[in-house]
Amino acid sequence: MSSGDAFDGDGELAHGSFEVQHHIVASEESSDISRHATASGAVSIAPRQSEIFAKAVQIGGGTLRHLDSSTRGLIWLSNSRVDEFDSVLANHPQLTWVQLPWAGVDAFSEVLRRHARPDVIFTSAKGCFAQPVAEHALMLALSLLRYIPRRARATSWDSTFLGISLYRKNVVIIGAGGIARELIRLLAPFDTHVTVVRRRPGTVSGAHLTVTSDRLREVLPEADVVFVVAASTHETRHLIGAPELAVMKSSAALVNVARGALVDSDALVDAL
Structure with a gap:
């Protein structure tokens, strides 16, 4: 991968060009979530768009669309806009998969507790860094x-x-x-x-x-x-x-x- 995006100091996605040469190192606590798969549907990227994540969704066989009632997956690309993230989850109860931007999720802990449901899978970037x-x-x-x-x-x-x-x-x-x-x-x-x-x-x-x-x-x-x-x-x-x-x-x-x-x-x- 030769071009894409990076995160700035505020946890926001910053656009730029960089080379990715690293591989995921999974911890022993990592698990295969495929067996927890729920209803299929489109994936949205928020609160801003990202070419590299859009390509990743498409390569993985997913369908991208703007966030609406048909969206089932959400890739959230901000570690600072927590209140907005909370509102998005509250207004879109149909979401069944949410990907967070960092390995650590402490910034989202209260929001995750509020929106925890058996039919929703929350994943992080654990192992990516x-x-x-x-x-x-x-x-x-x-x-x-x-x-x-x-x-x-x-x-x-x-x-x-x-x-x-x-x-x-x-x-x-x-x-x-x-x-x-x-x-x-x-x-x-x-x-x-x-x-x-x-x-x-x-x-x-x-x-x-x-x-x-x-x-x-x-x-x-x-x-x-x-x-x-x-x-x-x-x-x-x-x-x-x-x-x-x-x-x-x-x-x-x-x-x-x-x-x-x-x-x-x-x-x-x-x-x-």
């Missing part, structure tokens, strides 16, 4: 370990900050979804020891150790790099706070590519 986000997270970690921000601002040579190698370091990944799985794959050449912290018991392929979130403080003291990639929920708010930061090494790198709410910003500033 795993590869680029994991790639970005690794870049941030390497940048911190090698003091790139400090060196980029330097005006003279300074051998004080030589940097730290990622090879054979202890890595803690908080979250076990698609981003975590892709991170594990990217970290493999560095021969790191990976510990995954997840909500429910169970192993994660490629991880050396998997623990539940109640053991987070047990594994943080040995971490050289901590990646935060968990979903934003009421339970994960300030998952990294003063107690967690206090047990981490002063040299540890903390990389949060999840929602900002997972890290207590005030506690982080105090720790720094």
